[in-house]
Amino acid sequence: MASANSQTLEAMWEYLSTLNSSSPDSAIQAYTQFFTPTAIAYLSGMSQPPATSHDTLATALKALLTYWGHLERKVIAHVEGEEGSVVNAMENRLLIAGEVVEGFKECEVVRFEEGKIKEYLLYCDPAPILAVFAKKTGGNA
Numbered sequence: 069m070a071s072a073n074s075q076t077l078e079a080m081w082e083y084l085s086t087l088n089s090s091s092p093d094s095a096i097q098a099y100t101q102f103f104t105p106t107a108i109a110y111l112s113g114m115s116q117p118p119a120t121s122h123d124t125l126a127t128a129l130k131a132l133l134t135y136w137g138h139l140e141r142k143v144i145a146h147v148e149g150e151e152g153s154v155v156n157a158m159e160n161r162l163l164i165a166g167e168v169v170e171g172f173k174e175c176e177v178v179r180f181e182e183g184k185i186k187e188y189l190l191y192c193d194p195a196p197i198l199a200v201f202a203k204k205t206g207g208n209a
Contacts, residue, residue: 073152073180076102080185085138087129096126104181109188136197137163154178164200172196 070078080102087095100122103109109119111128119125140161147155156176162169172192179187 071148071152071154072183073154073178074146074148076180076183076185077154077156077176077178081138081141085141087133088137089130089133091133093126096129097122099129100125101184103185103188107184107186107188109185110190111188113190113192113194115194135165135201139163139168152180154180162197164197165204167200167203169196169200 080099083099083102087099103122103125105122106120107125109125109128110116111119111125111132119128138160142159142161143156144159145155145157149155154176155178158174158176160172160174162172174190174192177187177189177191178185
């Protein structure tokens with residue numbers, strides 16, 4: 069049986085899959101409730117600055133949703149730490165600027181505090197996403 073923290077993370081991903089660029093502010097704010105008010109969240113990977121509050125998290129998510137959509141999450145490895153942290157290796161199916169990207173590899177490292185996400189670290193290789201934009205603009209990734 070999955071831990072409460074894993075269930076929170078699954079619920080967050082399930083909710084995230086319902087959001088898109090036309091989602092109302094109330095829906096974006098509902099997403100932030102999975103996080104502590106001062107959570108550190110790297111939604112776009114570790115190479116981008118983190119969100120550090122519900123307001124910056126909402127702003128970061130709105131920016132992400134202008135080109136990104138979550139279609140399917142496949143966890144291929146799952147580890148839980150004694151202190152309640154969760155690490156998932158994933159192969160996700162994304163919609164990037166209108167193009168489906170299959171098998172996008174990501175690794176999330178998540179720490180919790182009182183049932184909410186306190187720290188969300190996302191590791192990924194952005195090359196497949198950059199390739200979509202390069203193809204659309206006629207440039208190279």
